[in-house]
Amino acid sequence: MQTPSLELKGSSFTLSVLHINSQDMAVITAELDSKLAIAPQFFLGAPLVVNLSTIKASNFDLLGLKDILTSRQLIIVGITSALPEINAMAKSIGLAIIKSGKAASNQPQMPKTTKIVKQNIRSGQQIYAKNGDLIVIGAVGNGAEVIADGSIHIYGTLRGKAMAGAAGDKNAVIMAQKIEAELVSIAGQYWLTENLQQNGAAPSGCIRLEGESLTVESLPL
Amino acid sequence: MAQIIVVTSGKGGVGKTTTSAAIATGLALKGHKTVVIDFDIGLRNLDLIMGCERRVVYDFVNVINGEANLNQALIKDKRCPKLFVLPASQTRDKDALTKEGVGTVLNNLAKDFEYIICDSPAGIETGAMMALYFADVAIVTTNPEVSSVRDSDRILGMLQSKSKRAEEGLEPVIEYLLLTRYCPARVTTGEMLSVEDVEEILAIPLLGVIPESQAVLKASNSGVPVIIDTESDAGMAYSDAVDRLLGEELPFRFIMEEKKGFLKRIFGS
Numbered sequence: 001m002q003t004p005s006l007e008l009k010g011s012s013f014t015l016s017v018l019h020i021n022s023q024d025m026a027v028i029t030a031e032l033d034s035k036l037a038i039a040p041q042f043f044l045g046a047p048l049v050v051n052l053s054t055i056k057a058s059n060f061d062l063l064g065l066k067d068i069l070t071s072r073q074l075i076i077v078g079i080t081s082a083l084p085e086i087n088a089m090a091k092s093i094g095l096a097i098i099k100s101g102k103a104a105s106n107q108p109q110m111p112k113t114t115k116i117v118k119q120n121i122r123s124g125q126q127i128y129a130k131n132g133d134l135i136v137i138g139a140v141g142n143g144a145e146v147i148a149d150g151s152i153h154i155y156g157t158l159r160g161k162a163m164a165g166a167a168g169d170k171n172a173v174i175m176a177q178k179i180e181a182e183l184v185s186i187a188g189q190y191w192l193t194e195n196l197q198q199n200g201a202a203p204s205g206c207i208r209l210e211g212e213s214l215t216v217e218s219l220p221l
Numbered sequence: 222m223a224q225i226i227v228v229t230s231g232k233g234g235v236g237k238t239t240t241s242a243a244i245a246t247g248l249a250l251k252g253h254k255t256v257v258i259d260f261d262i263g264l265r266n267l268d269l270i271m272g273c274e275r276r277v278v279y280d281f282v283n284v285i286n287g288e289a290n291l292n293q294a295l296i297k298d299k300r301c302p303k304l305f306v307l308p309a310s311q312t313r314d315k316d317a318l319t320k321e322g323v324g325t326v327l328n329n330l331a332k333d334f335e336y337i338i339c340d341s342p343a344g345i346e347t348g349a350m351m352a353l354y355f356a357d358v359a360i361v362t363t364n365p366e367v368s369s370v371r372d373s374d375r376i377l378g379m380l381q382s383k384s385k386r387a388e389e390g391l392e393p394v395i396e397y398l399l400l401t402r403y404c405p406a407r408v409t410t411g412e413m414l415s416v417e418d419v420e421e422i423l424a425i426p427l428l429g430v431i432p433e434s435q436a437v438l439k440a441s442n443s444g445v446p447v448i449i450d451t452e453s454d455a456g457m458a459y460s461d462a463v464d465r466l467l468g469e470e471l472p473f474r475f476i477m478e479e480k481k482g483f484l485k486r487i488f489g490s
């Protein structure tokens with residue numbers, strides 16, 4: 001049987017959404033350029049959907065915006081949440097009208113993964129558990145760094161730095177069999193060695209965030 | 222198959238060259254054909270410790286550059302027929318060491334020798350990386366003080382990530398701790414870390430503890446590896462370390478403060 005030369009299949013993609021909050025093309029250009037200057041690689045050639053929910057003027061210069069984006073090598077694939085008049089304009093210049101699903105909460109959740117390291121982390125080494133917890137079966141030496149978006153569990157002595165909740169998770173904790181750390185941090189709140197000593201860090205313990213400040217409690221490990 | 226042993230530390234002045242000379246001599250005295258290579262290009266002091274500095278004609282870099290062959294550059298030890306030295310160049314810079322060049326020389330040596338000892342320069346730059354890259358075994362030379370222990374930890378990280386064995390996913394480099402310049406009296410007073418402290422932090426098997434000893438200075442001034450001085454504490458400690466390297470289990474000596482006898486206590490030593 002001959003394979004059909006066309007096939008229609010459903011598939012979902014993650015697209016970046018650019019929110020436009022001004023009608024002034026000069027302002028938009030300036031802000032865009034300063035953003036691009038910070039992270040040029042991040043945006044280069046990226047397909048974008050433009051969200052126009054705050055634009056209440058039906059004579060918005062959509063073509064002008066498209067030119068600005070295109071000239072900076074951003075690829076605008078469509079617009080969303082715009083006035084009917086702007087939608088009509090979009091059609092005429094070949095842009096898709098995209099209905100966003102539910103709000104941001106519906107963004108596909110990254111699957112949580114746990115990283116397990118069965119060795120001593122030596123001075124100068126860095127381990128990062130993205131999107132999940134980090135379990136170290138071994139010691140973390142002075143000058144070594146362990147980082148996790150989730151919690152950090154160390155079955156050994158923590159002598160180096162440990163940063164949990166690196167992406168902002170305030171419920172993350174750091175547990176270690178023995179805490180002699182250079183630095184511990186949860187969601188950006190940090191303690192240095194002297195803070196740990198002042199707060200009576202127990203030989204084995206769990207460091208948590210309570211409100212805006214860190215606490216340490218001993219654990220019978 | 223030859224075994225390549227790197228004597229490394231990160232920190233300078235901890236006793237790598239002293240150790241390389243002693244271990245190489247010890248292995249050769251036990252009947253194993255051994256070569257010791259000076260990777261400290263530009264400084265060159267292995268040949269002094271080995272007492273062959275007046276016989277250096279060609280060096281390691283000459284061999285790498287194809288300006289001399291191995292037979293021309295290897296110096297046969299006067300005391301021990303199974304021992305050879307490949308000296309470093311004093312005049313060239315460290316970039317003379319390339320992975321290909323070092324690899325070729327080590328391969329050629331491996332055909333002829335049982336043990337290849339690589340005396341690493343300090344630091345974590347090219348020279349030190351070249352010395353550890355091809356290693357099967359690492360003797361991590363450490364003094365009982367915080368900065369040396371930390372540098373050793375750093376080197377252990379390098380062995381686990383930057384060595385050939387790590388890069389190719391082979392069996393990892395075998396790591397041993399050699400504690401040198403150990404002074405039990407200063408451990409008691411809290412000026413130095415104890416054997417147990419260092420073992421706990423670095424968490425690798427202990428190959429030996431070499432005491433701080435006058436014999437080392439005397440030996441290096443006369444160009445005789447300290448292990449030849451079989452009456453000395455450091456000589457005996459190195460000899461134990463060689464035996465352990467060859468698989469023997471021996472108790473550790475010179476790790477306790479010497480109990481002074483009654484008369485010595487009264488009259489001093």
Ligand SMILES: Nc1ncnc2c1ncn2[C@@H]1O[C@H](COP(=O)(O)OP(=O)(O)O)[C@@H](O)[C@H]1O
Nearest residue numbers: 233234235236237238239402432433434437438
């Ligand atoms: N066990 C020891 N007791 C006393 N002095 C020592 C001992 N080991 C090394 N030394 C001295 O320390 C200095 C540095 O030793 P060396 O072997 O050249 O170190 P490295 O090669 O690591 O730089 C030398 O002066 C040496 O004599």
Ligand SMILES: [Mg+2]
Nearest residue numbers: 237238261341
């Ligand atoms: Mg040296």
